[in-house]
Amino acid sequence: MDDQEHQSAEGYRVLARKYRPASFDDLIGQGPMVRTLTNAFKTGRIAQAYMLTGVRGVGKTTTARILARALNYEIPGEISSPTIDMPRLGTHCQAIMEGRHVDIMEMDAASHTSINDIREIIEAARYKPVSARYKVYIIDEVHMLSTAAFNGLLKTLEEPPEHVKFIFATTEIRKVPVTVLSRCQRFDLRRIDAGEMAAYMQSMCDKEQVEIEEDALQMIARAGEGSVRDSLSLLDQAISHGAGKITAETTRQMLGLADRARIIDLFEALMKGDIAKALEELKSQYDIGAEPAVVLSDLADFVHLVTRLKLTPDASSEAAATEAEKTRGRDFSTHLSVRVLSRAWQMLLKGLAEVQSSPRPLASAEMVLVRMAYVADLPSPDEALRMLANRDFRPPMPTGAGSGPSTPPDATLPAHSGPQDQQDMPPQGMPHQGPSDPSQGGGPTAMQAGSGMNSGVNPANQPTPDLQRGHADPAQTEKANLRLVSSQSEMQVARQARANPPSGHENTASPVKPVITRFEQIIALAKSHRDIALQFTLESAVRPVSVEPGRVVVAYDGADGEAFQTKLSRKLSEWTGERWLVDLTREGGGATLFERKEEREKQAREEADNHPLVEAVRKAFPGSKVVDVRINRDFEEEFLAPVIEDPDEDGDMSLTIDDADEFGLDNL
Known part of the structure; x- marks a missing residue:
């Protein structure tokens, strides 16, 4: 009862203040910093300025006060030099930890941002400390200082008097100028691990004689997100919420x-x-x-x-x-x-x-x-x-x-086998499509149903899929499957389906082969096979003379003519399945593709400049000019579509690669 009356008389202090660490031994989770400072103090390598950074509540201000206490720790007749080991209160310890020591000055940079505040520090720094060993300036939230204030501090920070030490604390280290950072020893205070934080709070609950469940400790530790102050504030709230007994359920409701x-x-x-x-x-x-x-x-x-x-x-x-x-x-x-x-x-x-x-x-x-x-x-x-x-x-x-x-x-997704195969049977009235494995001559069912070529099936006569009974049109099912993959994958499957028609079709066509009759088709082949280097060479350094099946004559501007000749011949043979002869000449030939593009753009700009509407705009807005001209249809789409022959029953059907892909995909 006496303890309660004493506590009521002096006022309640929250756990974060009541159990604030007074020495480096009390700090948790900052082992690397403590080790560095311990060795520095033992060897006398004490810097003139320290920069403490970290998220909220990890102990930056507390560490600054402990560091100021260590710098001025003194016990008459026993200890007279800076030390990390502080077994008991020294001459200046109590006043430093309470923030009332005359030689330890704390300043909140959030409310003292101007150059005038820094001038006061510079003026006071010239005088020796009154009673302590060092005059220590602790500037919290230092990133809030103005640019002029930072600049005014630089000289004193770099060469301060021997009796002056600076300790800065900030949560926004990126906002501190590098000129200031380079003059300080920087320590990054890390977040406290949830397990270590839970053990720390358990020790406090034991001191406060509060019962707390393990799950409740874990919840509070996770909610604190590595901040000691946040975790202790939540623990304070949980103690009040649970009336001295903290359970997981009450903590869950509170949070x-x-x-x-x-x-x-x-x-x-x-x-x-x-x-x-x-x-x-x-x-x-x-x-x-x-x-x-x-x-x-x-x-x-x-x-x-x-x-x-x-x-x-x-x-x-x-x-x-x-x-x-x-x-x-x-x-x-x-x-x-x-x-x-x-x-x-x-x-x-x-x-x-x-x-x-x-x-x-x-x-x-x-x-x-x-x-x-x-x-x-x-x-x-x-x-x-x-x-x-x-x-x-x-x-x-x-x-x-x-x-x-x-x-x-x-x-593993099941294969089509056993009784379930009846779902893969074609609807009534649709012929069997042959082997489903592309390697055995069968292509994807969606390709056959989508193209509708040589199938002899009238789509209007196909029954409507009954999804409620689990029966689906294979073409519609395959169409949904194809949409799961990228457009590039769709294109590859579509080409494979056209290149390998089903064995069950009548009048089966021979494999599709590109028929090359124009130089632009060779460039399109290189582009479709993603040979970027060859495509660039064909567009920029090759002037076509003549192109006929199996033979191409070009004027080549490059120095490696023989290597280019061999490469182009080999690539054309691979892509078309036929032998190709490539002849090089230094004379003749038309313009390169790049030159034709430039000429086309130049012509388009001239046409735009001379257009009546443009002239009217110039008259209405003196000084205006044409900045850019955009062509509605790209040059490649108009000139670079290679022709693929895909003969039908009459043998006179032909499609371009792009048109064939578009036709196939649009009808899946």
């Missing part, structure tokens, strides 16, 4: 957090594709006070933990995770692939930003969970292309209202 065990249940529902259960769990946690953004953030933390458990065996020793998280996380890590986990992480990060900026956070969070459940077992683009090439891809069918993926996230 508005989600139950970590229920977060794991939510993750499990998402990975199983049980959307109804996932949405119900989210709504339940929202009703008891958990913010949607906090739920997604905790979900992302668990995904990160599972990924670490999968890749790093010793990740289970992380003290910030509860035992339930470690146990169930190990189980998930053995069943989920890195692909699934990394995709879930990316979707949660993007979804978290959406929820934080949304006027309806709960609805946005629900949509994020829906996306996660349906995308959980989708293959990556390269896997989808590989499955498509092997005819081994089947999109999951919904199993009921509110259901997500019908297969586990890591289950």
